[in-house]
Amino acid sequence: MTDQIIWTAITPVENIPPREGRAVNAGSQEIAIFNIGGRYLTIENKCPHKGGPLCDGIVSGTSVVCPLHARRFDLETGMAVRATEPACVATYPTKVEGGVIYVDLAGARKAYEDAAA
Amino acid sequence: MSEQMDQTLDQSRGRTQQLVLVGNGMAGVSCVEQILKQPHDFDITIFGDETHVNYNRILLSLVLAGEKSPEEIVINDIEWYQNNSIRARLGVKIARIDRENRRVIDEDGGVTEYDKLILATGSSAFIPPIPGVEKKNVHVFRTRDDTRALLEKARPGLKAVVIGGGLLGLEAARGLQVRGCDVTVVHLMETLMDRQLDATGGEYLKRKIESLGIKVMLPQQTAALFGNGRVDGLRFASGEELEADLVVLAAGIRPNTDLAKQAGLDTRRGIIVNDYMETSDPHIFAVGECTEHRGQTFGLVAPLFEQGRVLASTLNGTRTQTFEGASPSTKLKIMGVDIFSAGSIHAGQPGVEEVKYEDPSLGVYKKLLIKDNQLQGVILVGDIEDEHQYLDWMRGGTDLTPHRRTILFPPRDADPGLEVAAMPDSETICGCNGVRKGDIVQAIHKHGITTLAGLKERTRASTSCGTCTGLCEKLLRAVTPNFQEETRTTMCACVPFSYEQLRDIIKGQKLKSVEEVLTVYGNRKGCEVCKPALSYMLDMLWCGDHEEDRSARFINDRVHANIQKDGTFSVIPRMRGGVTTPDELRRIADVADKYNVPMVKVTGSQRIDLLGIKKADLPSVWKDLGMPSGQAYTKGVRMVKTCVGTQFCRFGVQDSTSAGIELERRLENLFTPHKYKMGVVGCPRNCAEATVKDLGLIGQEGSWQVVVGGAAGKSVRKADLLITVETTEQALEASDLFFQYYRENANYLERTYDFVERLGIEKIRKDTVYAPDAEKRDLLERLARSKKLSKDAWTEGENPVNPTQFVQIEPLQNPAMRIEASV
Numbered sequence: 001m002t003d004q005i006i007w008t009a010i011t012p013v014e015n016i017p018p019r020e021g022r023a024v025n026a027g028s029q030e031i032a033i034f035n036i037g038g039r040y041l042t043i044e045n046k047c048p049h050k051g052g053p054l055c056d057g058i059v060s061g062t063s064v065v066c067p068l069h070a071r072r073f074d075l076e077t078g079m080a081v082r083a084t085e086p087a088c089v090a091t092y093p094t095k096v097e098g099g100v101i102y103v104d105l106a107g108a109r110k111a112y113e114d115a116a117a
Numbered sequence: 118m119s120e121q122m123d124q125t126l127d128q129s130r131g132r133t134q135q136l137v138l139v140g141n142g143m144a145g146v147s148c149v150e151q152i153l154k155q156p157h158d159f160d161i162t163i164f165g166d167e168t169h170v171n172y173n174r175i176l177l178s179l180v181l182a183g184e185k186s187p188e189e190i191v192i193n194d195i196e197w198y199q200n201n202s203i204r205a206r207l208g209v210k211i212a213r214i215d216r217e218n219r220r221v222i223d224e225d226g227g228v229t230e231y232d233k234l235i236l237a238t239g240s241s242a243f244i245p246p247i248p249g250v251e252k253k254n255v256h257v258f259r260t261r262d263d264t265r266a267l268l269e270k271a272r273p274g275l276k277a278v279v280i281g282g283g284l285l286g287l288e289a290a291r292g293l294q295v296r297g298c299d300v301t302v303v304h305l306m307e308t309l310m311d312r313q314l315d316a317t318g319g320e321y322l323k324r325k326i327e328s329l330g331i332k333v334m335l336p337q338q339t340a341a342l343f344g345n346g347r348v349d350g351l352r353f354a355s356g357e358e359l360e361a362d363l364v365v366l367a368a369g370i371r372p373n374t375d376l377a378k379q380a381g382l383d384t385r386r387g388i389i390v391n392d393y394m395e396t397s398d399p400h401i402f403a404v405g406e407c408t409e410h411r412g413q414t415f416g417l418v419a420p421l422f423e424q425g426r427v428l429a430s431t432l433n434g435t436r437t438q439t440f441e442g443a444s445p446s447t448k449l450k451i452m453g454v455d456i457f458s459a460g461s462i463h464a465g466q467p468g469v470e471e472v473k474y475e476d477p478s479l480g481v482y483k484k485l486l487i488k489d490n491q492l493q494g495v496i497l498v499g500d501i502e503d504e505h506q507y508l509d510w511m512r513g514g515t516d517l518t519p520h521r522r523t524i525l526f527p528p529r530d531a532d533p534g535l536e537v538a539a540m541p542d543s544e545t546i547c548g549c550n551g552v553r554k555g556d557i558v559q560a561i562h563k564h565g566i567t568t569l570a571g572l573k574e575r576t577r578a579s580t581s582c583g584t585c586t587g588l589c590e591k592l593l594r595a596v597t598p599n600f601q602e603e604t605r606t607t608m609c610a611c612v613p614f615s616y617e618q619l620r621d622i623i624k625g626q627k628l629k630s631v632e633e634v635l636t637v638y639g640n641r642k643g644c645e646v647c648k649p650a651l652s653y654m655l656d657m658l659w660c661g662d663h664e665e666d667r668s669a670r671f672i673n674d675r676v677h678a679n680i681q682k683d684g685t686f687s688v689i690p691r692m693r694g695g696v697t698t699p700d701e702l703r704r705i706a707d708v709a710d711k712y713n714v715p716m717v718k719v720t721g722s723q724r725i726d727l728l729g730i731k732k733a734d735l736p737s738v739w740k741d742l743g744m745p746s747g748q749a750y751t752k753g754v755r756m757v758k759t760c761v762g763t764q765f766c767r768f769g770v771q772d773s774t775s776a777g778i779e780l781e782r783r784l785e786n787l788f789t790p791h792k793y794k795m796g797v798v799g800c801p802r803n804c805a806e807a808t809v810k811d812l813g814l815i816g817q818e819g820s821w822q823v824v825v826g827g828a829a830g831k832s833v834r835k836a837d838l839l840i841t842v843e844t845t846e847q848a849l850e851a852s853d854l855f856f857q858y859y860r861e862n863a864n865y866l867e868r869t870y871d872f873v874e875r876l877g878i879e880k881i882r883k884d885t886v887y888a889p890d891a892e893k894r895d896l897l898e899r900l901a902r903s904k905k906l907s908k909d910a911w912t913e914g915e916n917p918v919n920p921t922q923f924v925q926i927e928p929l930q931n932p933a934m935r936i937e938a939s940v
Contacts, residue, residue: 005937009929015921019668020675024926033926053684056672058649060611061642067672067680070645100929 007095007102016040016101021055021064026105031092033101034075036062041075042092042103048080054089079111088112133160136432137221137231139211139376141165143174143418144405145237146193147551148425153201155433161203162229164221168208169261170195175418175549177264178285178450181292184625187261192550192577214380216398233400233432236388238373240406240416245280245368249342255364258289270363273297278351278361280339282309284449286367290331291451293365295626301332301359303339303351305368313447313458314496317475321482321498325454329637334359372407372414387414392439394428404428411442419443422551446508448501448548448584453622453638457501460494460511462486469493474525483525490517503527505588509540537591546592547578547585554592561596568601569593608865609647612639616864619651623658631655631669643669650865653752656788657860660899661906667918676923677910678735679750681728686735688727690744691785694759694777694797695723695805701744708741722756722794723805724749733925736914745785746911752866753788755795757781758806762799762816771816773799776845780814783849784856786907790863790872793856808836811869812855814848817841821848825855825881826873834870837878840886854885854893857900 008026010033016022021034023045032045032055041062045055052068059065063074063081072081073089080087088111093104136152136159138145149161165171171193179185198205212224220230242257244250254270257263267289271277275298279290282304294300302309308319309326323333338354342364350360372387383389383397387409394402404424406415415421420443430438446459464471468488475482481499485492485507492511497504506527510517517524542555560566560575572589573580579589593600607613612634614622619634628634631651635643643651648669655663667675678686692701705725709717715729724747730738739746748754757780760766762773777797784793796807797814807813809829813836815822820843827836839855842848858881863872873881885896917923 007937011921011926011929015926017668017919017921019666020919022921022924022926024928026928050682051684053680056675056680056684058645058671059668060644060648061640065645068682 005104006106008105010101010103013040013096013099013101019059021057021059023053023055029105031103033094034059034064036075040094040096040101042094043073043075043078044090044108046089047071048087048089077111086112133158134232135230136161136233137229138163138235138237139221140237140239140405141167141171141207142237142239142405143171143192144421144425145235146171147422148235148404148428151426151429152432157433162206163203164206164209164211164223166208166210167260167262172261173549177261178288178292180264181267181289182295182625184621211376214376216380219400233402235428236377236401236403236407237405238376238407240370240372242366243369243371244366247339247341249348250366252342252344253347254362255342255348255366257366258285267293267365271296271298274299275362276360277363277365278303278359279365279367281367281369282333282335283312283367283369284310284447287326288450289365289367291329294329294331301334303334303337305336305338307336309333309335310456313462315462315464315484318482318484318496318498321480322454322456325480370406370416372409374407385409392441393431393436394424394440395431402428402431410440413442417445417447418551419545419548422545444511455499455501457497457504458495459508460492462494462496472524485524487517491515492517505536537588537595546588550577550580552576552578557589557592558596561593567597567599608650609644611635611643611647612651614638619654620658623654629655629659630664631666653788653790653865660902673750676732676735677746677750677913678730685729685731688730688735688738689720689724689747689749690742691747692724693781694757694774696774696778704742708738711741712738723758724756732923735923739911739914745909748786751788752791754784754786754793757795757797759797760799760804766799768802769799770818771799771821773797773816776814776848780849780852783853786909787903789860790865791868809833810836812852814852819843821845823848823851826869828868828870832870837873839882851886853900854896855881857896858885
C-alpha cells in the first residue's frame, strides 16, 4: 500500500491520433494508450485470448477490438465485451497535463482480481 | 390531339357518359384508376395545367436531393393514358365551368362537355405577404417545374434560405444542401414542424437538422426581402439581416378553389364535399387537397387516396363507401432523420395524459398522448419502428390498459406474421402510392407473387420512399408459403442499412468520411465490421477522392503489412506476373539477413514473403527492398500469376507473361470488396491455374477467353466464361470492365465467386462486356479516375500519414515523472 502516485510522462497527446491506439514500452510492461475523442485511456497491450497487440485494434466507441481474433474489451473497465467466457485486461490511471499524457504505471487494476480481493 | 379531332370525337359520343377530370395529380388520377378497376361506361378526359404526366409530388424532395430522377417519380406514363383510352390534355388550364350546359371551357376557348365532372385542382404554395417576394431568385417548391428551376440554380457555395420550417421546407433545405448550397431555414415559430411536434420533439429535430449542416433560425419573422431586382437577402422583424442568393418559400399551401368558387359551388377554405365526395352540384365531385370535408382540409397523401376510392364507388353507382375523414399522420422524408407524428399532439386538453421517453445521446424522443386509456396522438423522433402499432391503436380506439407498462417499447410479436395478420384490409401499407393491405394480399394471390420485386411491379407498393418495405416483406412472408427473401444484407447493426441503401445514401448525401456516415446514419461508434466496409465504400464511390480515415481501417491497412499471430508482420513486395530479376532477389536476400527475418517463403502467388518483421522496421525494410507493395495484406488487387507463354514455352500460343504484367500494372494499388487474384495462361493447359482465379485470361490460338469468379480457397469453383475476344487489348478491357463492376456492386467481403453466383453470369455479361457503349465508358472512366488517385502504399514509409504510424513510443525522459499524494 503506497500513499503516493507516480505519474510517468509518456508522450505528447498529438502522437496518438483520434480513435487509434499506440503501444508504449514501459519497462517490464507494454501498455496501449488510446485516444477516444480527446480522452486518453490506457490498458495492457496484450489480449488474454492469444496475446494479440490491442494497440492495433479498431476502436468502437469506448472499446477496442483485438486485431487477431476480434475479442472486444472496454477501455474504461478492461472487461471483455460480448465474450462467451469472462476475461479482462488491466487498466491504468491516465491523465493529460500540459499536452502530455501521464500514466500511473504502478496503478494497474484488473476487474476480476479487484472483485476477488 | 388536334382541336378538330377532339370535336369530331365529341360529336360521336353519346352512348357513354363523359367523365371529365380537372387536375392531373395524384388524388384525381388515383380516383380514375379505381374507376378503371371496375366495369364502367365512362369516356374519360383528363385536364392538367402542368405539361407532365401524373407524377408523385411527395417525392419531389427526393428529386431535389438527387436520390431519384424525375422519371423515377412518374406514376402513370403516357402509355397508361393510351392503353386506357383516356384523353390527356396536358398543359391545358380550365378557365371556367358552365354548370348549366354541363361543360368546361379551357383558356384557349375549347369546350368539353361532361356528364360527371371531378375537380381535383389541388393546392398552391402560399405566398406570404412579405415585401420583395416578387424578386428574382425567390422560388416556391411545389411542382416538377419548380424543382427543375431550383436544380438549375443550386450550386456549391450558394447561400440559400428556406422560409418555413415545416415538412416541405425541411425537405427542400436538405435537397439544396446536398447540392452543396449553404442553407439556412428560417421559421416563424419557436418549434420546427410545429404542427406535428411539441417543443421537445422540435428541439431534437433541430439538433438533428443542424448536425446535417443546415442552419436553423427560430423564431424569426421575415419582414422583407431586399435586393435590386434580384434577391440579396432577408430583413427580419428584429432588424437583423441575412444574406441570400436564393430564397425558397415553404410557408404552407392553400387549396385551389377559384374555379369552384366562380362556378358558384359551396366553398370555404376548400371545396365543400360530403361523405360521398359530392359537391353542392349533383354532377360535380371533388377529391384531393382542394376539398374541405367536415371542416377539415388535407395536405397528406393517404386520406386523398381514400377519397379517390370513395368517389369511385359513388360514381359507379354502388355508393358502398363513405369518407369518414382521417386523423393526420406524417413522416419526414429525410434520410437519417426519423420523424413520425400522428393524431392530436398538442397537450393541455383536460384529461389528456402524456407518456414520454427521451435519450439525448441517442437522439430518441417518444411521446404518447392518452385520454381515457385511448391513444390520441403520438410523436416519435429518432426511433419510429413502432409507428404502425401506434397508428393501429389510435385508429382502433384500443383500450391501452393492458399495454400501459410497456407502452413506450411495445414488445414485438414473436411471430412476425401476427402484426400484419392483425391489420385490417383497409389499412394503408404504402402511403406514397396508396396501396392497402387488402390490395397487396389480393395481388399476391391473384398473380402468385413470391418476391418483393414482383410485389413492387404489380402494386407499386414500396417503390417510392421505401419506408414500408419491411411491412411488405412481412406480408409476403405471412401470405405466400414460397416467399423468396431478397439477399439484401444489412451492413451491420451500427449502420442498419443494406449495402445498396448505403451506396445511395453516401452518393446522394455526398458523405465523404466514415465518421460522417456513422454520425448521421449510424450509432456514432461503428465497429470492426462496418468501419472497414464503409472505408471501402467511400473509396470506391468517390474514386479515391474522399477523406480517408485510418482509424476506420484494419491494422493491415494502417501499416500496409499483414499482421501475424505474434503481432509481427509479413512483407510481400510486388513481383508483377511472378517475374523477378537477380538484382531484386539479391536485395530480398540482403533484407532477410539485415533484419534477421525468421522465414523467407515462396508463396502460392509466385511471390516472396518475408515473415516476422517488426512494425517499427517496416519503413526501412521497404526502403531497402526498393520494390512496390504487393498489397498481400489488404482487400485489394493481389497479383497476376502467369506462365511463360510464347516467350519460352513450346506449347504457348499467347504471350501470357507480358499480358499478365500489363494486367497487374493496370489494376495494382486499387482496393476491392475482397482480395482479388488473377491469372494469365498462354495455352489451355492452364499451368498458372487461371480457371480458379477471380479473373483469368486463357490464351488460345488467335483469341483469349476471359473467365471470372473462379476460386481455389475455402471453396473450389471453376470460373465462368465472361467473353472470348481476339486481341490482348480487348481481353484487358473486358478485365477492366468486370473489375470495376465487381468493385461497385459486390458487398464488402464478398469474393467474386459468391458475387458471380449471386448475380448470375448472364446479368454480369449484360452489364459489362455487352453493356451499351455509354455504360462501358462510364465504368472505365470511373476506374481510370480511381487509378489516377491510387498510389503505392509503401511510399508512406518515408511520408507517414501520422508521425507515430510505425513507431513504438518510449516514455519521455524529461519531464520523466511527477509524484502526487494519493487520495
